[in-house]
Amino acid sequence: MFKKLIVANWKMNPETPLQAKTIAKGVLKKIPRGVEVVLCPPNIFWSDVAKVKRPSNVFLGTQNVFFEDKGAFTGEVSASMAKESGATFSIIGHSERRALGESDEFISKKVLAAKNAELIPIICVGEKEHDTQGLYLDFLKKQIISATSLLSKSAIKDIVIAYEPIWAIGKDAKNSMSSYDIHQTSLFIRKVFIDLYGQSGKGVRVLYGGSVAPENCEELVKNGEVDGLLVGHQSLIPENFIKILTAVSKIK
């Protein structure tokens, strides 16, 4: 059994290195042991956050990586650079990056580059609209097949999938997906992995993301039966993020 995994996606926040350090310090002074935590600050503040002492169940991650190792790729950071700088995880294919034009092909190459650099990819998938006929499930399946298409079967087992329905991102707790629907979808995602990759597919951790807050986190993890959460705006408020970690750490 894994501990639940809670990922803090700071996105393009905060605005100064001091603010980044202050958030990290605020969170790191009260980390419960029963969860694994990944902090993903903007790359430019990475070294500031990395300097803050953290317990062994807290890891650092990047919000993106590039698929080439090095060279003339202005503005990009490679998976191996992230690894060498202390990252353990990298978010890949977040819907906000897909909206900026990141293609499925790019995402599959980034997933491979992350694995080659021994980073654990947190692959984001999620539909724009939730229909009742289940078309969104076909869409998710296609995203999963494409994102993992360059990996060998054995490389699958420790990847992380963050299911983030786009319509549920960035709102308040009442507007997250219901735990019932999360459960249906997480079962579907697990089945896709097992059908595609057999035993290795069983090792994939499935997270939920989209308007996670202290008020809904316990319900979403418990009844949604997910392996953890990807938290956006609430991860920037240390006391709220600590409430989320604490509530989830108590779930049996």
Ligand code: PGA
């Ligand atoms: P949110 O963001 O928690 O602010 O909805 C989640 C995400 O986009 O990763």
